[in-house]
Amino acid sequence: MSGALISSQGLSRWYGPVVGVNDLTLEVEGGIVGLLGPNGAGKSTFLKLVAGEIRPSRGTLAVLGFEPFANREYFRVLGFCPQQDALYEDLDAREFVSFLLRLSGFNAKEARARAERALERTGLKDAMLRRTAGFSKGMRQRTKLAAAIAHDPRFLIVDEPLSGLDPLVRSEMIALFQELGREGVHVLISSHVLHEIESVTENILLLHRGRLLAQGPVPEIRKLLSRYPNKVDIRARDARRLARALLELEGTSSVHLAPEGGRLSLETFDLARFHAELPAIAARERAGIQTLESTDAGLDAVFDYLVG
Amino acid sequence: MKASTHTEIYRPFVGELARGGMRWRPLAQSTLRSALRKKLPLLLFAPPAIATVIFSFIVYAKFAVESGSNPMPGAQDAGPSPIGAIGGMAGNLIQVREMIVGFHMAMDFFALLIVAWYGSGLIAEDVRRKAYLLYFARPLTRIDYLLGKWLPLVLLGAGATLLPGVVICTVAAFASPHWSFITEEGDTIWKMLLYSLVSVCVQTSLILAVSSLTKRKTHALAVALGFFALTAGLGAMLAGMNREPGWNMLSVFGCLKRIAAGLFDLKRLGHFRSFEWSLSWTWIVLGAWVVLAWVVLFWRTRRLELNG
Amino acid sequence: MTSASAAPVIEIHELSKSYGSVRALDKLSLTLEGGAVGLLGPNGAGKTTLIKLLLGLLVPDSGTASIAGSNPATAAGRLALRRSVGYMPESDCLIPGMSAIELVATLGELSGLSREDAMTRAHEVLDYVGLDESRYRDCEQYSTGMKQRLKLAQALVHDPPLLLLDEPTNGLDPKGRKHMLELVADLGTAQGKSLLVCSHLLPDVERTCERVVVLKAGHAALEGSIADLTQRRGRRLRANFGGALEPLDALLAQAGIAVESTSGNSRVLVLNEAEADADSLFALCGRAGVRIESLSELRSSLEQVFLEGLSREEPA
Numbered sequence: 030m031s032g033a034l035i036s037s038q039g040l041s042r043w044y045g046p047v048v049g050v051n052d053l054t055l056e057v058e059g060g061i062v063g064l065l066g067p068n069g070a071g072k073s074t075f076l077k078l079v080a081g082e083i084r085p086s087r088g089t090l091a092v093l094g095f096e097p098f099a100n101r102e103y104f105r106v107l108g109f110c111p112q113q114d115a116l117y118e119d120l121d122a123r124e125f126v127s128f129l130l131r132l133s134g135f136n137a138k139e140a141r142a143r144a145e146r147a148l149e150r151t152g153l154k155d156a157m158l159r160r161t162a163g164f165s166k167g168m169r170q171r172t173k174l175a176a177a178i179a180h181d182p183r184f185l186i187v188d189e190p191l192s193g194l195d196p197l198v199r200s201e202m203i204a205l206f207q208e209l210g211r212e213g214v215h216v217l218i219s220s221h222v223l224h225e226i227e228s229v230t231e232n233i234l235l236l237h238r239g240r241l242l243a244q245g246p247v248p249e250i251r252k253l254l255s256r257y258p259n260k261v262d263i264r265a266r267d268a269r270r271l272a273r274a275l276l277e278l279e280g281t282s283s284v285h286l287a288p289e290g291g292r293l294s295l296e297t298f299d300l301a302r303f304h305a306e307l308p309a310i311a312a313r314e315r316a317g318i319q320t321l322e323s324t325d326a327g328l329d330a331v332f333d334y335l336v337g
Numbered sequence: 338m339k340a341s342t343h344t345e346i347y348r349p350f351v352g353e354l355a356r357g358g359m360r361w362r363p364l365a366q367s368t369l370r371s372a373l374r375k376k377l378p379l380l381l382f383a384p385p386a387i388a389t390v391i392f393s394f395i396v397y398a399k400f401a402v403e404s405g406s407n408p409m410p411g412a413q414d415a416g417p418s419p420i421g422a423i424g425g426m427a428g429n430l431i432q433v434r435e436m437i438v439g440f441h442m443a444m445d446f447f448a449l450l451i452v453a454w455y456g457s458g459l460i461a462e463d464v465r466r467k468a469y470l471l472y473f474a475r476p477l478t479r480i481d482y483l484l485g486k487w488l489p490l491v492l493l494g495a496g497a498t499l500l501p502g503v504v505i506c507t508v509a510a511f512a513s514p515h516w517s518f519i520t521e522e523g524d525t526i527w528k529m530l531l532y533s534l535v536s537v538c539v540q541t542s543l544i545l546a547v548s549s550l551t552k553r554k555t556h557a558l559a560v561a562l563g564f565f566a567l568t569a570g571l572g573a574m575l576a577g578m579n580r581e582p583g584w585n586m587l588s589v590f591g592c593l594k595r596i597a598a599g600l601f602d603l604k605r606l607g608h609f610r611s612f613e614w615s616l617s618w619t620w621i622v623l624g625a626w627v628v629l630a631w632v633v634l635f636w637r638t639r640r641l642e643l644n645g
Numbered sequence: 646m647t648s649a650s651a652a653p654v655i656e657i658h659e660l661s662k663s664y665g666s667v668r669a670l671d672k673l674s675l676t677l678e679g680g681a682v683g684l685l686g687p688n689g690a691g692k693t694t695l696i697k698l699l700l701g702l703l704v705p706d707s708g709t710a711s712i713a714g715s716n717p718a719t720a721a722g723r724l725a726l727r728r729s730v731g732y733m734p735e736s737d738c739l740i741p742g743m744s745a746i747e748l749v750a751t752l753g754e755l756s757g758l759s760r761e762d763a764m765t766r767a768h769e770v771l772d773y774v775g776l777d778e779s780r781y782r783d784c785e786q787y788s789t790g791m792k793q794r795l796k797l798a799q800a801l802v803h804d805p806p807l808l809l810l811d812e813p814t815n816g817l818d819p820k821g822r823k824h825m826l827e828l829v830a831d832l833g834t835a836q837g838k839s840l841l842v843c844s845h846l847l848p849d850v851e852r853t854c855e856r857v858v859v860l861k862a863g864h865a866a867l868e869g870s871i872a873d874l875t876q877r878r879g880r881r882l883r884a885n886f887g888g889a890l891e892p893l894d895a896l897l898a899q900a901g902i903a904v905e906s907t908s909g910n911s912r913v914l915v916l917n918e919a920e921a922d923a924d925s926l927f928a929l930c931g932r933a934g935v936r937i938e939s940l941s942e943l944r945s946s947l948e949q950v951f952l953e954g955l956s957r958e959e960p961a
Contacts (some may be wrong), residue, residue, distance in 0.1 A: 068788060068818045165688045192816075195687045195845050196951050221818045224848050266922060304887060304938055308931030317922040320882075321940040332819050347773045347836050350766060350804035354728050354757035363754035371742040458741075467738035471748075471799060474700050474732040475755040476724040643702060 034059035034184065034215050035079060039088035042074050049074030051239035052088070061210040063226035064219040065328075066236035067336055072219050073188070075236060079217065080109045080186050093184055093215075105133065108182030110173045112189045118162035122153055125161060126176045133180055147179035148172070152201055166193030174202070184215045191225055203229055223328045233328065235335060242335050247328050250335075257334050258282045258296040260325040261303065266317030268293040274314050278306055294324075360477055364485025372455050372489065381451045382496060385444050389501035392440050393508040396433055400512040430517060433509055434525045438601050441502060441532060445593065448497035449540055453561045456490045456544040458554030460637070465552050469641040479638045483545075490541045499533040528600045536593050539623055543589070546630035549637035565589060583614040586622045595619045652714065653678045654807050654839040655699070660708030661863075662694055669694035671863035672708065677807075681833030681840035683850035683871075685951055686860030692843055695860070696809055699841070701726045713807050728757055731800030735811035735843075737792065745771060745780040745787075749799050756803035763802070770798040774828060790821035797828065808832065811843045822849075829853045847947045857947070859954035867954030874950045880916040881905065881943035882923065887936035896933050902926065913943060 033056045040053040050071040066072045077083045078090055081097030081104065090096065095103035117125055126144035131137065148157040151171040156164070161172060170193055177185060187206075191199050206216055206229050220226050226233065231246040243250050265271050272284045272293050280299025287293065297303045300323075311318050324330070373379070463469055472482060506526050509518040519526070544561050551557040565588075572588035575581075585591035597603070599616040655677035662670040670691050686692055697703045699712055701723030709716075713729030716722040740748050746767050753763035771780045774794040779787070784795060793813065800808055813829055814822040830853045832838045844850050850857060851871060859867040867874070886893060890910055897904055897914070905913040916923070923940055930937050945953075 065819070067820055068790065167688055193845075196685070196847055196948055197687055197955065199845065200948065221816075221822065222846065223819055304936040308927040308935075308937065311924055311927035312931050315924055318924060318927060318940070319922050320942060321937060323939060329819070336820065346769075347801075347831075348769055349836075350758075350762075352758070352762050354803060355759070356725075356728075356757065360755070363751055363760075367743070367747070367751040367754075370747075374742065462741040466741045467734070467736050468740040470732075470734040470736060470738045471740060471752060472755070473702060474727060474730070474734075474800075475752060476727040476757065477755055478724065643697070 033057060033091075034062075035090075035092050035217075037088060037090045040078065040085050040090050041087040042078060042083065043086050048239045050078065050236070053239075053241050054088075055234070055241050055244060057234065057244070059215045060232060061206060061216045061218065061230035063230055063233040064217055064236070065221075065223070065226065065233055065332065066242075069238075070236040071239040072236055074239075076186060076188055076217075076219055080107065105180070106183040108177035108180065108185040110177040110185070110187040110190055112192075114169055114173075116161045116164075116169060116172060119160065121158050121160050122148055122164075122168075122172045122175070123157040125172060126179050129176050130179055135180070143179045143181075144175070147175040150178065150205060151175045152198060167195060167198055170194060171198070171202070174205075178209070182214065184217070185209060186217045186219075188219045189221070190218060191220070191222065199225070223332060227328045235332070237336055243331075247331055248326060251326050251331055254331070254334050255298070257325070258298050259300040259303075259323060260330075261295045261297065261300075262292070262320075262322045262324050263295065263318060264292050264320040266291065266319070267314075268316070271310075271314055271316035271318070274310050274316075275303075278303060278310070361481040361485040361488070364472070364477070364482065365488045368459065368486060369489040369492065372493065378454055381447065381454060385447050385497045385501050388440065388444065389504050392436065392501075393505050396436065396505060396509045397512040399429060399433060400509070400514065400518075430513070430522050433513075433518070434522055434601065435603070437502065437505055437509070437525060437529060438597060438603065440505065441498060441529065441536075442594065442597065444498050444501060445536055445590065448494050448537065449562075449565060451497050452490060452494040452537070452540045452544050453558055455493050456541060457548050457551075457557035457561055459486045459490065459545060460548040461551045461554050461557040464549075464641065473642045479635060479642060482638055483634055487541060487545055490545060491537055494537040494541055495533065498536060499530065502529045502533055525601070532593075532597055532600055535596065535623070539589060539593070539627055542627050542630035542634075546633040549634055582612075583618075586614060586619055589623070589626065592619045592623045596623070652711070654713055655841075656711045658709045660698070660710055661706045662698065662703060663706055668863055670698070670705075673860075673864045675858060675865055675868070677839055677841065679837060679839050680856065681829070681842055681854040683854040683857040684841055684843045684860065685845075685847070685850065685857055685954075686866075687955065690860040691863040692860055694863075696732075696811065696843070699726075699807075699809055700730060700732055713805070728803065729805050729807055731803065731805040731808045733796045733800045733808070733810045733813060735815055739784050739787075739792065739795065741785065743784060744782055745776055745784050745791075745795050745798070748784060748795070749802050752799045753802035758803060766802050766804070767798075770801045773801070774798045775824065789816040790818065790824075793817055793821070793825060794828075797825070801832075805838075807839045807841070809841050809843075813842065813844070814846065814849055826852050847951065851947050857950070859951055861955055867950070871947060871950075875944045875947060882914045882916060883939075883941050883943050884912050884914055884926070884937060885939045886910045886912065886930070887938045888934060890935065892933045893930075893935050896929055900925070900929055902929075 035055070035057040038054050041051055042049040048071075053075070064072055064075065074083075078085060079092055079097060081100055084098040092103065093106060097103050117128070120128065123141065123144050126147060127137070127140040130140035130143055135143065145157065148154065151174045153168065153171050153175065156168060161169065164172065170190065174187065174190060177187070191202055194202060203225065206218065209216055210230075218226060218229060227247070231248070233244070233247060233250075234241070235243040263271065268286055268291055272286055275281055275295055276284050278297070280297045280302050281295060282298055283296045285294040295303075325334075463472070506518070506529065510516060512518075543564070547561040547564065548557045551560060569588040569590055572585045572591050575584035575587065585595070595612050595614065595616060596619055598612045599619075653676050655675060657673055657675040659672045659674055660670055661668065661672055673691070673695070684692060684695070694703065698705065698710065698717060701712075701715075701717050703717070705717060710718075712726045715726035715729070717726060740751070743751070749767035749771060750763045753766050754760060758766060774797050776791060776794055776798065779791060784792070787795065793815065797810070797813065800810070810829060814825050817825055826849060829840065829842065833840045833853060840854070842850060842854055854871065856870045857868070857874065858865050887910065894904070897912075901917070903915040905915055914926070927937065
């Protein structure tokens with residue numbers, strides 16, 4: 030319990046008859062965590078609860094040891110970058126971020142310095158003196174992000190942070206999150222774009238229908254899904270011969286040969302054994318293996334298996 | 338029997354796409370359909386409808402009573418009317434004419450309500466919901482778009498003035514002995530049609546222009562009704578203060594009443610005791626409003642087309 | 646679907662368009678035949694202007710263009726080309742006060758279909774995108790996923806040969822994204838449409854397109870098939886190993902297999918020209934008791950291609 034980033038017990042929140050989150054009991058250690066789930070899974074409700082915007086209907090929630098709702102102490106160490114656009118159009122980016130910092134209690138000089146640093150970090154060094162009214166979607170995103178990190182929070186919550194960003198800026202922001210993680214800042218990223226979460230972190234929180242469906246590093250979660258055999262794709266010159274040999278391997282549940290030849294897909298319940306025995310089989314059969322890949326170990330596949 | 342399956346979901350379209358022709362027609366039809374879908378606003382047509390029925394009855398009764406015969410529909414007296422009754426008949430016709438004109442003045446108000454209600458959202462809601470992105474990706478010019486919005490509105494507005502007018506005139510024509518309504522007061526009929534058209538065109542153009550300048554139906558409605566009320570009030574006030582009746586030309590309804598008075602040769606109409614300002618100038622002012630409205634409409638539509 | 650001698654769907658040559666002092670398109674040349682092409686580029690590189698041009702909403706300043714056989718320089722041409730183009734906008738857009746079926750049918754009529762044809766087609770395309778019972782409901786209440794599918798349906802109703810899809814997976818959850826990408830991929834392959842897919846999500850582009858065009862400052866900085874651009878560089882393999890790794894490096898050195906880079910238990914290996922496959926590597930690992938957990942050809946990612954395209958020097 031102590032030292033955990035987020036800790037909840039029986040956390041529930043409903044809106045009239047509609048359930049946002051339903052009896053969530055979880056403990057998140059910290060670091061960079063991805064929050065995922067299909068639409069209506071309760072992600073936004075959970076984010077709002079953790080960001081202290083709404084109060085739980087039932088149950089307990091502690092973030093960094095604080096009770097989040099309307100907690101000024103907590104807000105000082107929290108940085109929140111919401112999905113919605115809420116910029117003051119008339120201000121330029123630097124003014125906007127400074128303004129928010131001053132609301133948090135910084136004096137004018139420090140607010141400006143921090144604002145400039147934060148805007149530089151999000152790549153708006155050249156644009157920070159322009160009015161936000163003329164900003165593209167990507168620049169608005171980055172302004173919001175700068176506002177969220179300007180006061181050096183301990184915990185950063187970002188909701189769909191990369192939407193509207195072109196690939197160049199995307200990779201810069203991903204690098205920024207990784208950097209923040211290395212600096213010891215906890216980051217909770219909510220996103221629908223699985224491959225981006227994958228590129229930032231292995232740890233995920235998967236919600237579905239208001240409940241916690243899975244939590245932890247993706248490879249570990251995959252191992253827990255033992256009822257789904259592991260799928261492996263192999264390209265080999267003589268796929269058929271290799272297939273015959275692999276069928277005899279303990280744990281193999283199916284081998285599928287591609288009609289065009291040269292490729293096979295294998296399913297096995299014992300991946301460890303497969304990896305251990307494959308070199309010997311390859312050496313023996315001399316089937317000309319060219320590539321070898323696990324196709325359902327990633328976040329995409331895990332999400333599919335769990336959510337359906 | 339030969340077996341076949343037809344599992345392809347997407348079938349190419351083998352027909353022809355029409356070229357040219359009235360491109361605005363589908364838009365006009367769908368606008369009308371959407372407008373009439375909601376049943377509640379149709380209540381706006383109730384007062385004109387009820388008034389039409391009542392007036393028709395009064396008109397019919399008037400003629401029927403005067404001719405001294407049983408008020409049976411379609412019954413016509415054969416033979417020459419008594420000389421004494423001719424004078425009475427002529428007076429009757431004039432009275433009916435005045436009744437018809439008075440009826441139209443009253444219906445103008447309801448026509449405004451109807452046009453404002455149905456028309457204020459026509460372009461404003463398209464802007465708010467960004468429907469123009471979908472429209473202008475079609476082979477649709479600006480004129481097509483505007484016609485597709487304006488013509489249905491004219492139809493709806495005509496339902497409050499032109500149609501009732503036609504109904505009453507028809508009743509009058511049938512009820513008057515020897516079709517005297519047509520022979521003696523035939524002018525009234527086309528003057529009534531002309532007036533209705535002018536009134537509807539002016540109102541629809543202005544309302545549509547307001548709709549194109551705002552982003553919500555409620556705003557457009559408020560601005561439109563406010564515009565009419567403001568100009569009327571201002572006109573009356575300035576005319577009273579400066580004892581210069583020409584100021585009444587500020588008010589759209591004032592202008593319309595002046596035109597009605599001019600057309601039908603009336604000295605008094607509504608709350609106007611006299612019409613001492615120039616008829617030609619009134620036409621010019623109204624014309625200017627209409628031209629301004631259409632300039633605005635073309636300008637706004639061009640912006641929608643290009644900024645989509 | 647398309648005959649071998651069919652003209653390219655888009656043929657643009659040295660096209661320029663300026664707004665005041667801003668050159669939105671700068672002597673852009675582009676050719677698009679069948680299949681799907683990804684349109685990439687940083688914001689402000691001219692994508693929006695190019696889309697407006699392809700929709701016949703702009704008159705080019707100079708240069709020539711032929712879009713689905715029509716010339717956008719003339720007013721008639723601009724109208725005509727909209728019959729052959731289907732547009733799926735990025736923004737949230739719909740026609741207020743209508744159900745999905747009416748929306749699609751009305752837009753179909755506006756494209757030139759007769760009322761009956763439009764109704765039939767509307768039902769067909771709504772079947773295709775997967776909007777079933779909900780098509781009779783007011784579309785203001787639709788979820789994001791449904792709205793995206795509706796946008797695709799209205800772009801397809803008049804069966805245009807060219808489709809412009811702007812951020813087709815915008816706002817979709819993972820399941821919705823997967824479904825949409827399947828539809829887009831199907832349209833480009835099985836249905837034989839020519840697609841121009843604008844997206845910032847490179848994996849989406851890789852999933853659906855065979856070619857890409859990278860726009861930069863109004864012209865095409867890079868163009869080509871994804872397979873060619875992300876070509877294997879030599880016989881390089883990325884291998885992820887498992888188990889005890891200490892003997893591995895020594896063994897690799899002994900066997901003469903060059904190691905280009907190392908990262909944790911991952912190695913980039915360069916095989917000899919003579920080696921057609923990795924069997925010997927497997928044999929080596931087998932003897933050392935080292936597992937090979939994955940082995941893949943080293944290709945540059947589309948992201949690298951994109952970055953390279955942007956930083957390229959302009960030819961004089």
